[in-house]
Amino acid sequence: MRLSGLLLLFGLAASGARAEPPPPEIAAGFEISPPATGARFMAVTANPHATEAAVAMLRQGGSALDAAIAAQMVLGVVEPQSSGIGGGGLLMHFDVRKQQIDAWDGRETAPLAASTFPFTDASGAPLGFRDAVRDPRAVGTPGLVAMLAAAHAASGRLPWAVLFEPAIRLAEDGFAVSPRLHRLLAHEGRFVDPALQAHFFDADGRPLPVGHRLRNPALADSLRRIAAEGTEALRCGPLAEAISDAVRGGLSADAADARGLLGQRDLLAYAPIRRSALCRPFRDYRVCGFPPPSSGATTVLAMLGIWQALPAAPAPDSTAFAHRFAEAGRLAYADRAGCVGDPAFRPVPVAALLDARYLARRAVLVGDLAGPARRPAGIECAAPGEEGERPSTTHLSIVDGAGNAVALTSSIEDAFGNRRMAGGFLLNNQLTDFSTEGANRLEPGKRPRSSMAPTLVFDRQGRLYAVLGSPGGSQIPNYVAQALLGLLEGGLSPAQIVSQPRLGSRNGPTEVERGRMAQDVIDGLRARGHALREVDMTSGIALVVRGGKGWIGAADPRREGRAGGE
Structure with missing residues (x-):
């Protein structure tokens, strides 16, 4: 396949100019929920049902990890477009007794049959991004359940099966379709998978209305099986067969639908990885995030390092702040x-990328006017390449009564993932996260680069100070870095941090949140030479911050999140 075809696949002109990416998961309102306070514990998730499940586990004496697993299983039921059993995730866990941070990697892997970039049609022509997302070859080996099980074996308190009870009840008894889910279904229009279409649309092809009680007995059965059998339920047996059949069996008579790569040997071979957290100082704090294959922490910490090397920071709502x-x-x-x-597959020069002297040299490039990105000599990396990482993800932040904490970001990649259902859950399309070339190119068994940035912050005494993260695809590092600056030096309250207008650059146009950025800031950025794009920015910051003798929790108003504490 020629490079020009690959560039066109992921929205780049063959000349090398960056074209605009496909539209993100659509915006679905801006509804502010009040922050919560808790003297003992705090949970912030992307949906009220999930927050209730987390709080219920904490009240039973469960750990932050127990609460996170229960909440994540519920999210797979009530927020199926964003995460679930068929996807993956990255989890940061802080053990207060051991003073230890673990970074649990449940990222999907490329099937062993994947050998070259797969998204071409029968004639060898490249697929457009929309078609690639829906192609059966886009499905990676799910890793979320295996990761959660491994973390639970190390740090859980409550029995594994107990953690599935809230999700099983919701799947069996049903829940009211939310305005956000309805709008996403209306935006999708229809599904090719007949099981998926019948689940989310009525007989006349209309998306289920707001308030409709949506039941998913097939998912309830899958959850019961995983609760009883653990990860073996997804490695072999009926669920593993259902996943393989959904990927390889096709959805219609079209032969192109039967070219999936994922098979049962991939499910058998999958293993989560326990990694070491990536931490760096910022002001009087220590900020810890997820190491590669996530680019979340390397990007966030690099931004903070550049920021720290510059003169005194401007006010968070100013043009000077937005420019810098x-x-x-x-x-x-x-x-x-x-x-x-x-x-x-390839060493990542993390130490060099985050070296204070290197970042100080980068900071010198920040002038009064917008400029192109350049790399000083000294770090050898591959040609960049591009990927289609999408913002259909979820995040939760939890602190338990003992002071243990979890920051978990999980995803099936695009909204409704690969648009295939197995066992009542949606499968991911994570292979579209691979780049066309460079360090993130597709290889068998490889984990695609992620932008997920689950983050823990510690104060100068080494005490846990904050837990946060966000969905949002490749915009996540900007969302998290902006939240950290507001929290650690901007003097903003948790409610202000989750609500502030979003902005940032991904080494392309400077993006500002449509309809929410002050006009004087927009005019000021243009005057400084920024090429601006006003776009919907569907962040979903879930923030827990130490406040007095307890915790304050705040959820991003752009999604359906809620905070709950006691």
């Missing part, structure tokens, strides 16, 4: 594109 933040992101994303991938 966009320029720091432009530089950090330039290094992300060429350098970060799965470290099992």
Whole structure:
């Protein structure tokens, strides 16, 4: 396949100019929910049902990890477009007794049959991004359940099966279709998978209305099986067969639908990885995030390092702040594109990318006007390449009564993933996260680069200070970095942090949130030479911050999140 075809596949002109990516998961309102306070514990998730499940586990004496697993299983029921059994995730866990941070990697892997970039039609012509997302070859080996099980074996308190009870009840008894889910279904229009179409649309092809009680007995059965059998339920047996059949069996008579790569040997071979957290100082704090194959922490920490090397920070709502933040992101994303991938396949120069002297040299490039990203000599990385990472993801942040914490970001990649259903859950399309070339190119068994950035913050005494993260595809590092700056030096309250207008650069145009950025800031950025795009920015910051003797939790108003504490 010629490079020009690959570039066109992921929205790049053959000349090398960056074209605009496909539209993200659609915006679905802006509804502010009040922050919650808790003297003992705090949970912030992307849906009220999931927050209730987390709080219920914490009240039973469960750990932050127990609460996170229960909440995640519920999210797979009530927020099926974003995450679930058929996807993957990255989890940061802080054990207060051991003073230990674990980074649990449940990222999907490329099937062993994957050998070259697969998204072409029968004639060898490249598929457009929309078609690639829906192609059976886009499905990676799910890793979420295996990761959660491994983390639970290390740090759980409650029995594994107990953690599935809230999700099983909701799947069996049903839940009211939310305005967000309805709008996403209306935006989708229809599904080719007949099981998926029948589940989410009525007999006349209309999306289920808001308030419709949606039951999913097939998912309830799958959850019961996983609760009883653990990860073996997805490695072999009926569920594994259902996944393989959904990917390889096709959805219609069209032969192109039967070219899936994922098989049962991939499910048998999958293993989560327990990694070491990536931590760096910022001001009087220590910020810890997820290492490669995630580019979340490397990008966020690089932005903070560049920021720290610059003069005194401007006010968070000023043009000067927006300009500096966009320029720091432009530089950090330039290094992300060429350098970060799965470290099992190519070493990632993390120490060099986050070296204070290197970031100080990067900071020198931030002038009064917008400029192109450049890489100083000294770090050898591959040609950057491009991927189609999408923002249909979810995040939860939890602190338990003992002070243990979890930041979990999980995803099936695009909204409704690969648009295939197995066992009542949606399958991912994570292979579209691979780049066309460079450190993140597709290889068998490889984990695609992620932008997920589950983050823990510690104060100067080493005490846990904050837990946060966000969905949002490749915009996640900008969302998290902006939240950290507001929290650690901007003097913003948790409610202000989750609600502030979003902005940033991904080494392309400077993006500002449509309809929410002040006009004087927009005019000021243009005056400084920024090429601006006003776009919907569907962040979903879930923030827990130490407040007095307890915790404050706040959920991003752009989604359906809620905070709950006690």
